[in-house]
Amino acid sequence: MSEELQTERLLLRSIGPADAGPITELVQDPRVYRMLARVAPNQSKAQTLAWISGQDAAAKADMEHVRAMVLEGNLVGVIGADRKSEGAPFTIGYWLAPMAWGKGLTTEAAKTLLSWLERRGETAFLSGHFVDNPASGRVLHKLGFMRAGRSKLFSLGRGETVEHFDMARLARNA
Template identity: 40%
Template structure:
């Protein structure tokens, strides 16, 4: 993309029945470090090293801010409506149109409560507001059935398998690749 501003910037914050997806802030770094530093979270992400500390989180927040500003995607904090300043996870998409890749993580205390599905559904709807976007790709490591279940619920189709390097695992791991195409009504 060659724009200097994001085509999605005006969509933030995004509200769902239970959640607020908002810009990441430097003050989110301690919670990011705590949640992403959990091996149960980190091992399901490709680009997260272990150990993961607050400086890593600050670098991540700055990188997401740059991506949001220059239009390469949208990286947002996920928070409950009743506590919008307390990050519970991150939801993002990044790429070069006509394709972006969506990804997310939630802190372990927030697993199994439908938050990932709710937040991803809202972010996908915002992404497809961009008329040049044809499809969103995603996926998960083979041993992350929860993420694959969320993708199934959202309508992602499995397109194959690949190998992705996991920094936390220090190894290549089998990855299930998925995608969702622009709905006819979007």
């Protein structure tokens, strides 16, 4: 997903080295990292840069597509889709800075990302949320995701295993 995507209020663009500082700062907020599986509370800028540096290759291999969520010129979150193997469904993930919560931005960004993936021929999607994050559950329900199960997922942010609702959705064109 190298092209930029525009929503009503957001620009979804590729992440780059210049985003390492803002991303690192935003994910160090416990309200953010506690709801993520793969972000540690003490993530450094160097770790963020290392993650960013792998994104071009992952996108070219069609294994991961990550975008900065930009509102009025400011990075307010990250959204992406990744998969474990070629042909497997993409898993949708996202996080948003607390200052941007409650405005429908994640739903708006995810609708655009899902539409882009559907136009490419993707037919099924996965996602999920920790049981103590009902706001994320509401976003996923608005997007048409249905609860598919319950699991335990290790959260780097919490340093422990957390109850997780597994969600799934078929593409609109499936």
